[in-house]
């Protein structure tokens with residue numbers, strides 16, 4: 001729109017005549033000035049107004065478009081028009097289950113370039129019907145947390161520094177300690193000869209990020225090994 005398009009009277013949405021004047025004013029003046037009459041005068045200036053453009057004023061946008069109630073395009077800024085959903089650029093979507101607790105809310109995991117970019121509630125889940133609690137809604141931060149560890153760290157007894165271990169070596173170390181502790185603390189019977197078949201030397205405390213399948217396997221393994229102290233932080 002050029003200056004000649006803006007100069008002169010035109011019709012407002014309410015029927016009042018509106019005069020747009022391009023008379024230059026000091027930039028320190030208010031950008032528009034209205035008279036409480038059927039004739040509304042909008043003063044403006046052609047001087048630079050930073051990143052704001054006269055043409056982008058909501059009232060001017062309203063005059064230029066058919067948005068008579070100012071509840072549609074006239075009130076949408078250029079910035080808002082440029083915004084797209086975080087999910088819009090995803091390559092594909094994977095259905096999953098929230099890892100945090102036993103409610104098992106359904107999730108949709110949005111992936112781009114093999115990286116999780118967003119996790120939202122799955123409307124198709126009969127459990128949660130698209131909802132996630134604040135913890136589940138923030139589970140993308142669990143996946144992409146900058147402090148997330150991708151290597152096994154081991155601090156030997158009396159050592160002050162951590163050392164990185166291969167996963168297979170760490171698993172062997174855990175298995176060795178598990179078997180040795182079970183053997184050393186095994187109880188066949190109590191003082192009165194009643195059968196126990198248990199170990200009090202091994203316990204399991206699960207964390208909230210264990211999923212249902214992991215908890216099932218942990219319970220099965222530890223119970224089969226004779227442990228009776230099996231607990232989890234998140235349970236229903």
Ligand code: SF4
Nearest residue numbers: 098100101105133136
């Ligand atoms: S942590 Fe929240 S979102 Fe996740 S399964 Fe439990 S209730 Fe659902």
